[in-house]
Structures are given as structure tokens and as C-alpha cells.
Amino acid sequence: MDKRIENLLQWINNTVDETYEPSTHSYISPKTIVKDDAEWGRGICATEPVRTKELIIRIPPSFLLNYTTVLKHICRHNDANKLEDPHYLKVYIPPTEVKDEFTKIYSFMNVEDLTNLSSFQLLSLYITFESQRQESSFWKPFLDMLPPISDFVSVPLTWHVLKVPQWEKLFDSLPESTRKHAEKTIQRFESDYETVCSLLKSKIEPNTTTTTINDDTSLLLPIDLFLWAWMCINSRCLYMDMPQKKNNSDNFTMSPYVDFLNHSCDDQCSLKIDSTGFQVFTGVSYKPGDQIFLSYGPHSNEFLLCEYGFMLNENKWNDLDVSSYILKALTAQQVSYLKENDYFGDYTINVDSGPSFRTEIALATMQEDQPSTSRKLQALVNGMTDGDAYELNSKILLDEIFKQVIKECEFKKNMNPIDANDDSNTILRKKVIKKLYDDRNFIVERHSL
Structure with missing residues (x-):
């Protein structure tokens, strides 16, 4: 774990994009540390006094995983794709990238194909592919720190998709309102998976005669891996306006390090998003040893379980x-x-x-x-x-x-x-x-x- 955190910090502290004005380099407060907690799991704690309204995290745009950055990374593989919106121009991508089966599939996709996907569908596809690319992926340090599927064993969606032991009986015994929420989550997931699979088939099948690409969608996009990617997005996305998208549900980003902040019913941090990136400021002061929390919203335990995979012992929004x-x-x-x-x-x-x-x-x-x-x-x-x-x-x-x-x-x-x-x-x-x-x-x- 320590090595992976070290790799993550080295990655997001990369300053090659400082040619942009103003400088967009990352900032992680030296007053904080990532620490495992018996009750909360992995979280961010203060190592020395932290004042109210103090900046503790800034992640520049190039290291945020969202509709804009994913589209920029995929479209580089197809010369016919032109992204002229200034928001895309601010996204740094490596000058070279290892070519493989997955980047070949990216090359078959045009801007229209990708923009027809929701942000959720696009990121689920991308994270599923990039996780299989391992060392070849620019995003590996971030993906390595995402929670494993085992962290979502209590989410009813995973019971259904993975057909875990006793899943039907367990699902039926949920309170009616929880079961209905879970059923809606299942519908969202199945619709996203079907949409992404259909796109892949439409792009791969016409090209399999001239390439060595595997045309089995279930192997390229395993449902259990897609489920992991989908749940990581669902449990870690933060609001961020995506100017290129018109649907409000597309307005989100994933942010490395910020996603270590655990949930509290009360707002203990504030977020600011501008040209320098995604920034987190404290809303209260902290003493050494205190865990720093961020409110995910006024959510009941029923919501937290179905969407994020955890519940609070005491929750004023129940x-x-x-x-x-x-x-x-x-x-x-x-x-x-x-x-x-x-x-x-x-x-x-x-x-x-x-x-x-x-x-x-x-x-x-x-x-x-x-x-x-x-x-x-x-x-x-x-x-x-x-x-x-x-x-x-x-x-x-x-x-x-x-x-x-x-x-x-x-x-x-x-x-x-x-x-x-x-x-x-x-x-x-x-x-x-x-x-x-x-x-x-x-x-x-x-x-x-």
C-alpha cells in the first residue's frame, strides 16, 4: 500500500503541464497523510494542526478522470478526430503511448461514437480497458488505488450481477424501498453495459478481417471487470461541470487522492474547481490524528448502501x-x-x-x-x-x-x-x-x- 501511494503521489506531482498559465501543478498538504482506520478504512488524517479554510489538496485537470480527459486520450488514436474545444487543449497527454489491442479499438472510434455515450458509459468502458493495459496505461497509478470489487460485497447490485451465494433470498429480504432502489441501480448498470457492448461490436466486427483483434466482447469487456469500474465511478465521482455535455448526470469527475476522503453527514470540507484544477479546502480546523471528512451529500443509509457500499452507525439523513x-x-x-x-x-x-x-x-x-x-x-x-x-x-x-x-x-x-x-x-x-x-x-x- 505504501508503495502504491508513493507511486500515486509521484504521478500527480508531475509538473510537465506547467506550460499552461496559470501553473496547474498538484498540491498535497504536508500536514496530511493517508492512513488506514479500523472503522473507516483508508482515509486522510492530519499530522499537525490544520486551520479552517486551508487548502489541503489540488489536482490539476490533466490528472482528473472525466468525460473531457477520457475523450482526449481516446481520440489521440484516431487522426480523423479533431477536438477544438479549449477545454480539451488544457489536458496534457503523454507524447507517446504503447500500442496494443485496446488502443487499436480506440482508433476505430470517432468523436460521434464517443459523445453519444454518457459520461458513466464512457468512463466505465475506458477504466475497464485501461485496467487491462496495466503498465501501458497513463492512469495506472490512479487505477491501482481504486478499491477492489471485494470492497463492494455489501452492494445489492453486486449480489445480482455476480450471483453470490443466497443472493436471491438476500435480495428478497431487503426492505421494499431498499429493494426498489437496488432494482433501479441494476437497470442503470445493465443499460450501460449493453450500450457499451453494442458500440464495441459495431466497431470491432467490421475490422476483424484485417486485424488480430479479439472480437469476443465478453473477453474484452468482462462483466465483472465492468462492474468493478462502474462501482468505482459510482462511489467516487464528484460534481464537476462538463461544458461539452448537456445532461446534468454527466457532470462529474474522478479525482486521485481526493477520493481518500471519507464521508461525513456534515460538511467538513469545501470544493473549488477552476483552471488550476480540483481543490479541497477545510471547513473546520483539525488536530493531529483527526481524520478529515467530506460530505457526499444528504444521503440515508439505504442510499449509501446501494450506491457506495457502506452505512453509518448514526445517520441524521436516515x-x-x-x-x-x-x-x-x-x-x-x-x-x-x-x-x-x-x-x-x-x-x-x-x-x-x-x-x-x-x-x-x-x-x-x-x-x-x-x-x-x-x-x-x-x-x-x-x-x-x-x-x-x-x-x-x-x-x-x-x-x-x-x-x-x-x-x-x-x-x-x-x-x-x-x-x-x-x-x-x-x-x-x-x-x-x-x-x-x-x-x-x-x-x-x-x-x-
């Missing part, structure tokens, strides 16, 4: 999705009213603040036989009243829902007892599922009558 319980109790008139006012579905209870406003509206609507004619209800929807008239009965309705939640939690938690024959990964997955139900129970206990 919520309980009670949509299914409310929706099955609504009458046709109540459903119609909620749809007309754009309040149908997505009903949650936050661990700290309690029912969301959408949930309060739904509970109030359940108390009206003819909601469309209720002035009292419309006043609440319009923000003219605070809903005091509905509060008591809303609590009673919510308490009945909580009883159903507790019953479901007890049943589902007992579906997956740890068995003596379970391997360590299966045991971890079962503990993860138990934690999800424990989180739900905690919210219920906190907001019950």
Missing part, C-alpha cells in the same frame, strides 16, 4: 419510506386529489425531523372523504395553515403504520439467520440487512405515540 403503507389505504378520490396536487407517493419519516410535508399532506388527505371539496385541506396544501386540525388523527394513522412496519421488520430480520456454513461475505450481507431494519425500528420508536 428516513423511513412509508409510501406503500399509505398508498394501499387511500380511496380513489384521495388518490385523484393527491395526483392533481402533485403529492402522490414518496412519503417518508426522517429520523430527526419526523414526517415530511408530503407525508403530512397524505395523512391529512386520508382524513377527508371528499378531499377535493375540503377548504381546510386546500389551505394546508397552499401553506395557509400549519395543519393543526389534522395533527392528532395523523399521529394515530401514523402509529397504525408503525405497527405494520415493526411487524414486517421482525419477520424479515428472521429470514436470514447466520448459519455456520455461511462464508464471511454472506455473514456481512446478512448483518447489513439487519442494520437496515434496525434503522427502521429506531425511527419508529423515536416517532411513535
Whole structure:
């Protein structure tokens, strides 16, 4: 590990791109160090006092892995590809690069092929290829520091794709809202993989008669390797505007060293992106030995598990999705009213603040036989009243829902007892599922009558 970190630092401290003005060389604060932690895993810690608003990391554009840099690196292999946007001109690439089977495939691709891919698809393809190129890849020091697929054993997506032991039973025992989130993640992954495979086939098959390229897409783009690349992107991408892309979901970058910062519910660092690169400033002061954190956003444990592969012991953004319980109790008139006012579905209870406003509206609507004619209800929807008239009965309705939640939690938690024959990964997955139900129970206990 120490050697790989040393290689990474040597790589990102490369100053060959300083011909650009202003200078875009990297900066890693000498007051920090990468350190393994029993609870958090690999993270960045202070070795001496660090002040608030102090710059601790700067990574120049050429060492960021995103739509712009990947397109520049791939397009160099096809002379017909012309990138005139000034953003591409700022990206440094080595003057020479080793040619191999993968760079040959790059040479078949034109700008239109690549720009039709989403950033997620393009980076997944590129990282899968570059990881197989090993020493020939410019990005090897960065790729070597990405987490192995074993770091994502608790992500439901990996259960499905890799068909791990007991995966179907484990998947079915997830809370409904978690399962739905996981299913959406699976759809995204499968769509991306299919799109990239289709592009490769369309480029390779017409050229296999004159080259020695392997035309088996499953060998060039193994689904398990693509899954690893996809999960690394999903768990480590940071927002960065990509001027060449119009879809907001394409606006992200991967950044070496920055991705060592672990997640906290509270913002402890701020990010700045300009011509000098991706910069991280402290939001609070740190003492020697303190770990430096970065908030990935206001995400519940359910989200963190499905998207990143970890959960927090305490998470102020945890919520309980009670949509299914409310929706099955609504009458046709109540459903119609909620749809007309754009309040149908997505009903949650936050661990700290309690029912969301959408949930309060739904509970109030359940108390009206003819909601469309209720002035009292419309006043609440319009923000003219605070809903005091509905509060008591809303609590009673919510308490009945909580009883159903507790019953479901007890049943589902007992579906997956740890068995003596379970391997360590299966045991971890079962503990993860138990934690999800424990989180739900905690919210219920906190907001019950």
C-alpha cells in the first residue's frame, strides 16, 4: 500500500503541464497523510494542526478522470478526430503511448461514437480497458488505488450481477424501498453495459478481417471487470461541470487522492474547481490524528448502501419510506386529489425531523372523504395553515403504520439467520440487512405515540 501511494503521489506531482498559465501543478498538504482506520478504512488524517479554510489538496485537470480527459486520450488514436474545444487543449497527454489491442479499438472510434455515450458509459468502458493495459496505461497509478470489487460485497447490485451465494433470498429480504432502489441501480448498470457492448461490436466486427483483434466482447469487456469500474465511478465521482455535455448526470469527475476522503453527514470540507484544477479546502480546523471528512451529500443509509457500499452507525439523513403503507389505504378520490396536487407517493419519516410535508399532506388527505371539496385541506396544501386540525388523527394513522412496519421488520430480520456454513461475505450481507431494519425500528420508536 505504501508503495502504491508513493507511486500515486509521484504521478500527480508531475509538473510537465506547467506550460499552461496559470501553473496547474498538484498540491498535497504536508500536514496530511493517508492512513488506514479500523472503522473507516483508508482515509486522510492530519499530522499537525490544520486551520479552517486551508487548502489541503489540488489536482490539476490533466490528472482528473472525466468525460473531457477520457475523450482526449481516446481520440489521440484516431487522426480523423479533431477536438477544438479549449477545454480539451488544457489536458496534457503523454507524447507517446504503447500500442496494443485496446488502443487499436480506440482508433476505430470517432468523436460521434464517443459523445453519444454518457459520461458513466464512457468512463466505465475506458477504466475497464485501461485496467487491462496495466503498465501501458497513463492512469495506472490512479487505477491501482481504486478499491477492489471485494470492497463492494455489501452492494445489492453486486449480489445480482455476480450471483453470490443466497443472493436471491438476500435480495428478497431487503426492505421494499431498499429493494426498489437496488432494482433501479441494476437497470442503470445493465443499460450501460449493453450500450457499451453494442458500440464495441459495431466497431470491432467490421475490422476483424484485417486485424488480430479479439472480437469476443465478453473477453474484452468482462462483466465483472465492468462492474468493478462502474462501482468505482459510482462511489467516487464528484460534481464537476462538463461544458461539452448537456445532461446534468454527466457532470462529474474522478479525482486521485481526493477520493481518500471519507464521508461525513456534515460538511467538513469545501470544493473549488477552476483552471488550476480540483481543490479541497477545510471547513473546520483539525488536530493531529483527526481524520478529515467530506460530505457526499444528504444521503440515508439505504442510499449509501446501494450506491457506495457502506452505512453509518448514526445517520441524521436516515428516513423511513412509508409510501406503500399509505398508498394501499387511500380511496380513489384521495388518490385523484393527491395526483392533481402533485403529492402522490414518496412519503417518508426522517429520523430527526419526523414526517415530511408530503407525508403530512397524505395523512391529512386520508382524513377527508371528499378531499377535493375540503377548504381546510386546500389551505394546508397552499401553506395557509400549519395543519393543526389534522395533527392528532395523523399521529394515530401514523402509529397504525408503525405497527405494520415493526411487524414486517421482525419477520424479515428472521429470514436470514447466520448459519455456520455461511462464508464471511454472506455473514456481512446478512448483518447489513439487519442494520437496515434496525434503522427502521429506531425511527419508529423515536416517532411513535
